[in-house]
Amino acid sequence: MNTLNVNGRQHTVDADPGTPILWALRDTLGLTGTKFGCGAALCGACTVHLDGQAIRSCITPISAAGGKKITTIEAVTDGSDRVGAAVHAAWVQHDVAQCGYCQSGQVMSATAFLKSLPRGKQPSAAQIDTAMAGNICRCGTYARIRAAVADAAKSLA
Amino acid sequence: MLPHIDYRELPRALQHMLERDRIDACATLPRRSFLKLAGAGGLALGAFPHLAMAQASAAGQAASALKPTQQPLAFVQIAPNGEVTVTINRLEFGQGVQTALPMILAEELDADWRLVRSRHGSSDAAYVDPLFGIHLTGGSNSVKNSFTQYRELGARARAMLLGAAAARWNVDVATLRTQAGQVLAPDGRKLGYGELAEAAMALPVPEKVTLKDPKDFRLIGRPTNRLDARAKSSGRQDFGIDSRLPGQLTAVVAHPPVFGARLASVDDSAARAVPGVKAVLRVPLDRGAEGVAVVADGYWPAKLGRDALKLQWDTSSVEKVDSERQLAQYRELAGQPGPRHFDADMAPLATAPRQLQAEFVFPYLAHAAMEPLNCTVQLSEGRAELWTGSQCPGLDAAAAARVLGLKPEQVAVHVQMAGGGFGRRFSSSSDFVIEACAIAKATRAAGLNAPVRTLWSREDDIKGGYYRPMHLHRARIGFDEHGQVLAWDHVIVGQSITTGSVFEGFQVKNGIDATATEGMREPYALPMRLTVHHPKLNVPVLWWRSVGSTHTAFVMETLLDEIARATQQDPVAYRMRLFGDKHPRHRAALQLAVDQSGYGKKPLPAGRAWGVAVHESFSSVVAYVVQASVKEGRPVLHRVTAGVHCNLAVNPRTIEAQVQGAAVMGLSMCLPGAAITLKDGVVEQGNFGDFSVARITDMPEIAVHIVPSADAPTGMGEPGLPPLAPAFANAIARLTGKPVRDLPFKLA
Numbered sequence: 001m002n003t004l005n006v007n008g009r010q011h012t013v014d015a016d017p018g019t020p021i022l023w024a025l026r027d028t029l030g031l032t033g034t035k036f037g038c039g040a041a042l043c044g045a046c047t048v049h050l051d052g053q054a055i056r057s058c059i060t061p062i063s064a065a066g067g068k069k070i071t072t073i074e075a076v077t078d079g080s081d082r083v084g085a086a087v088h089a090a091w092v093q094h095d096v097a098q099c100g101y102c103q104s105g106q107v108m109s110a111t112a113f114l115k116s117l118p119r120g121k122q123p124s125a126a127q128i129d130t131a132m133a134g135n136i137c138r139c140g141t142y143a144r145i146r147a148a149v150a151d152a153a154k155s156l157a
Numbered sequence: 158m159l160p161h162i163d164y165r166e167l168p169r170a171l172q173h174m175l176e177r178d179r180i181d182a183c184a185t186l187p188r189r190s191f192l193k194l195a196g197a198g199g200l201a202l203g204a205f206p207h208l209a210m211a212q213a214s215a216a217g218q219a220a221s222a223l224k225p226t227q228q229p230l231a232f233v234q235i236a237p238n239g240e241v242t243v244t245i246n247r248l249e250f251g252q253g254v255q256t257a258l259p260m261i262l263a264e265e266l267d268a269d270w271r272l273v274r275s276r277h278g279s280s281d282a283a284y285v286d287p288l289f290g291i292h293l294t295g296g297s298n299s300v301k302n303s304f305t306q307y308r309e310l311g312a313r314a315r316a317m318l319l320g321a322a323a324a325r326w327n328v329d330v331a332t333l334r335t336q337a338g339q340v341l342a343p344d345g346r347k348l349g350y351g352e353l354a355e356a357a358m359a360l361p362v363p364e365k366v367t368l369k370d371p372k373d374f375r376l377i378g379r380p381t382n383r384l385d386a387r388a389k390s391s392g393r394q395d396f397g398i399d400s401r402l403p404g405q406l407t408a409v410v411a412h413p414p415v416f417g418a419r420l421a422s423v424d425d426s427a428a429r430a431v432p433g434v435k436a437v438l439r440v441p442l443d444r445g446a447e448g449v450a451v452v453a454d455g456y457w458p459a460k461l462g463r464d465a466l467k468l469q470w471d472t473s474s475v476e477k478v479d480s481e482r483q484l485a486q487y488r489e490l491a492g493q494p495g496p497r498h499f500d501a502d503m504a505p506l507a508t509a510p511r512q513l514q515a516e517f518v519f520p521y522l523a524h525a526a527m528e529p530l531n532c533t534v535q536l537s538e539g540r541a542e543l544w545t546g547s548q549c550p551g552l553d554a555a556a557a558a559r560v561l562g563l564k565p566e567q568v569a570v571h572v573q574m575a576g577g578g579f580g581r582r583f584s585s586s587s588d589f590v591i592e593a594c595a596i597a598k599a600t601r602a603a604g605l606n607a608p609v610r611t612l613w614s615r616e617d618d619i620k621g622g623y624y625r626p627m628h629l630h631r632a633r634i635g636f637d638e639h640g641q642v643l644a645w646d647h648v649i650v651g652q653s654i655t656t657g658s659v660f661e662g663f664q665v666k667n668g669i670d671a672t673a674t675e676g677m678r679e680p681y682a683l684p685m686r687l688t689v690h691h692p693k694l695n696v697p698v699l700w701w702r703s704v705g706s707t708h709t710a711f712v713m714e715t716l717l718d719e720i721a722r723a724t725q726q727d728p729v730a731y732r733m734r735l736f737g738d739k740h741p742r743h744r745a746a747l748q749l750a751v752d753q754s755g756y757g758k759k760p761l762p763a764g765r766a767w768g769v770a771v772h773e774s775f776s777s778v779v780a781y782v783v784q785a786s787v788k789e790g791r792p793v794l795h796r797v798t799a800g801v802h803c804n805l806a807v808n809p810r811t812i813e814a815q816v817q818g819a820a821v822m823g824l825s826m827c828l829p830g831a832a833i834t835l836k837d838g839v840v841e842q843g844n845f846g847d848f849s850v851a852r853i854t855d856m857p858e859i860a861v862h863i864v865p866s867a868d869a870p871t872g873m874g875e876p877g878l879p880p881l882a883p884a885f886a887n888a889i890a891r892l893t894g895k896p897v898r899d900l901p902f903k904l905a
Contacts, residue, residue: 072392101577133853143856144817
């Protein structure tokens with residue numbers, strides 16, 4: 001038995017300790033907002049926060065989450081998280097999503113990035129690209145992602 | 158996809174399927190929705206045209222003569238609170254049809270857009286393409302073929318609501334008008350659509366309706382955000398992969414390493430010992446192959462079980478394609494006589510003052526949609542229900558019925574939101590759907606009575622075939638000092654996409670597959686001889702966003718640019734001269750891109766060059782003017798300006814997104830790692846590490862401009878892709894002095 005802290009709640013998960021966090025979230029806890037894209041930390045669709053850091057949940061085993069806090073897209077965009085709410089609002093305003101499948105991961109990467117900046121600091125275009133380079137969008141929504149991250153940063157200033 | 162289907166030519170097989178679907182309407186009820194809505198009251202018939210007819214008959218009215226595709230009750234639900242839910246007859250997989258079709262219907266309905274919602278249809282007969290008569294999302298046809306359909310649906314529903322209001326107030330219906338979800342009387346009385354819906358539902362559906370004058374459009378043409386924008390950026394949008402039926406199991410399949418191979422031996426003892434694994438099943442797969450499905454209570458144990466299998470494959474009876482040998486074969490084939498798509502006098506080749514010879518190689522490409530392929534199947538006695546993101550739910554239902562030994566009317570496909578597709582979800586053999594059905598059948602036979610979700614890994618997807626075919630093009634062109642082409646001898650070698658599929662009958666003529674030649678020659682009036690070879694190889698191929706134009710546009714637009722360069726002509730002026738007066742949409746799109754980009758006027762930063770290309774595909778024209786450079790031996794795309802002609806722009810916001818996205822997919826084709834190759838029958842790539850696609854760091858600045866038009870809209874899912882790579886290549890050629898002839902680009 002493994003204990004996971006997900007979005008502020010303790011869960012007991014009966015799974016092999018090597019099970020990636022992704023599958024504990026999706027198949028065991030029914031939190032399907034976090035997506036499976038590649039299983040190899042190459043596309044970023046599965047991005048969650050572990051103690052506030054963006055990680056790839058498809059390769060991070062639940063054994064690595066002991067005593068740590070996992071935060072998923074569901075909690076980041078439920079209105080309780082100031083930065084997450086700003087990113088979500090910018091994503092809607094810029095109509096970023098096309099198929100939308102990768103966007104949970106995009107929003108999680110953007111939120112972690114903006115949280116990593118000193119409050120009020122505006123990111124450069126190059127910093128935004130570097131921060132988002134690990135997230136693939138096959139629909140090619142990158143132009144709107146850039147604009148949405150920049151606007152979210154402005155709204156947080 | 159399928160740009161050439163003429164609905165009058167639909168083969169007997171498809172007609173039969175259509176008839177079957179009509180009969181089938183009763184069997185494909187989404188039951189849960191019905192129960193929920195029946196309790197809610199209101200105009201809530203949704204996908205139940207037969208029910209509407211039954212109720213109409215019970216009320217003593219004659220059943221309507223309208224076809225299922227014309228029945229508003231199958232497409233519009235109005236809840237008592239005024240919420241309008243529009244059912245779409247297409248798959249939403251990014252292209253924005255889930256917003257565009259409701260806009261079109263809501264326009265004629267005079268709905269309050271803030272209360273409009275959307276949902277997917279199914280394999281129900283109402284949701285066939287009104288022109289093609291089959292369920293189909295492809296060929297950028299959704300808005301094009303359903304524009305009038307959805308306008309008429311909205312107008313019919315509005316007429317019924319007006320009729321209900323007139324009866325309620327006992328006034329002449331002609332005195333009433335509608336506005337933003339309400340019926341208004343001259344004396345100031347108002348009734349919301351939600352209050353009228355139940356009474357409206359009982360009225361006969363009018364056959365003839367008057368549509369709005371387009372100058373009165375309030376929604377159509379207005380840049381509108383997607384209805385699914387909020388859910389898709391908060392993890393709250395369910396996709397097919399998110400299926401969570403009670404007791405559901407997950408299957409992961411060991412596919413053969415070579416297409417079509419069978420099993421020599423299976424040792425599944427270690428796989429069965431993995432906790433959570435419920436069954437290990439040998440199953441028949443697509444193309445006569447075999448595989449082993451590991452069925453477990455989640456993806457991870459199923460995947461661990463698959464990893465633990467010890468399998469030996471018999472590949473002795475299947476062809477093992479090797480990319481290097483294949484290219485040599487294609488080169489040899491290109492020199493041989495073959496069927497001709499166009500013909501012209503090639504004598505001037507011997508005497509033309511200027512000559513140009515070129516060979517182009519295009520690799521296999523995977524679709525690599527972000528949501529891995531999946532399909533959930535629930536079997537019960539004499540019935541199957543499928544949940545999947547399908548571009549062709551009717552064909553998939555028919556294929557499922559064959560595998561399951563059921564009658565077609567016993568199968569229902571519920572279309573699910575899909576995480577991309579680009580053609581892969583319209584497999585001509587329904588490969589991933591029949592695989593999921595075979596697994597569900599074997600699981601049930603093994604005594605497990607549970608719904609089964611078959612889920613592919615990324616490696617299954619990249620290695621699983623159904624690629625954009627590899628192509629070789631060869632051209633020999635004679636022209637004069639003014640760039641006038643005197644003779645153009647052209648050869649295409651590549652596998653046929655539709656041969657062997659149900660579409661062969663009307664896509665393949667005289668041995669030539671129209672999906673391989675689309676985009677050649679037109680709109681340029683060139684003296685071209687086009688020879689086509691379709692070798693048969695053991696690699697499954699399929700349409701891939703913009704299909705033939707993924708390679709033909711590149712060849713045509715780079716060769717013409719080369720002729721312009723060789724004769725010191727401006728590439729824009731040269732194209733305009735070739736268009737003449739016959740192609741006003743091409744001229745308008747190109748001129749708009751030129752004007753907006755500053756081409757020819759604005760000085761470029763040092764090291765940059767302009768590139769131009771324009772191409773029509775699926776009835777829309779896109780022109781790109783780009784700026785590119787070469788940095789440390791690598792081509793870099795800096796800025797893209799698009800000029801788009803798609804006639805009436807229903808939702809300019811989505812059209813902009815589709816062009817931005819198609820440009821990125823076109824850019825992906827140019828970048829290192831954009832190739833699927835085979836070694837001794839085995840696909841060499843397996844994930845995004847070795848089959849790479851564009852990332853945000855590759856993204857140019859992009860501006861999209863749309864030519865104003867009031868003509869009936871054409872589609873925009875695909876047309877933004879074809880001209881991007883040639884525009885980029887033309888800029889690179891201007892910098893290096895050497896033409897780009899390979900995708901991905903090789904600058905050596």
